[in-house]
Amino acid sequence: MKILVADDDRVVRRIVVTKLSGLGYEVTDVEDGQEALDLFESGHVPDLLITDSLMPRLNGLQLVRKVRESPDAAVSKLPIVMLTSRQSEQDIIEGLEAGLDDYVIKPFSPDELAARVRTVLWRSGR
Numbered sequence: 001m002k003i004l005v006a007d008d009d010r011v012v013r014r015i016v017v018t019k020l021s022g023l024g025y026e027v028t029d030v031e032d033g034q035e036a037l038d039l040f041e042s043g044h045v046p047d048l049l050i051t052d053s054l055m056p057r058l059n060g061l062q063l064v065r066k067v068r069e070s071p072d073a074a075v076s077k078l079p080i081v082m083l084t085s086r087q088s089e090q091d092i093i094e095g096l097e098a099g100l101d102d103y104v105i106k107p108f109s110p111d112e113l114a115a116r117v118r119t120v121l122w123r124s125g126r
Helices: 010-022 033-041 060-068 089-098 110-123
Strands: 002-006 026-030 048-051 080-084 102-105
Touching: 002 010, 002 033, 010 026, 010 110, 026 033, 033 048, 033 060, 048 060, 048 110, 060 080, 060 089, 080 089, 080 110, 089 102, 102 110
Parallel strands: 002 026, 002 048, 048 080, 080 102
Antiparallel strands: none
8 A cells, every 4th residue: 555645844744653653654755735746747657645734835734625626536535644733623624624534633642543544444444
């Protein structure tokens, strides 16, 4: 399984990559939503996307909306987990209504994130 992590925080990316790689996932990381979108447009579509909300250039919600609006079914159906410090009820609702499959709040447990990744992948049939 291939996972893409989009987060502008290098430390968070390292934690996520280390945890998920250790579980056998092939993990790629990028610094913002625009880099993730560029990968999708070049044909590199993972099995799951983990994205932060607050990033430069293209934030997480903008990325989620662009993914869900994609004419490419492989992209538009991509399971997405938001990993963010934004934790108000309104933030969570906005994310879920934009098309998120799950929402994890920072600071986070790498073990809980891994469990949520497994669950989202299972629910999506991947």
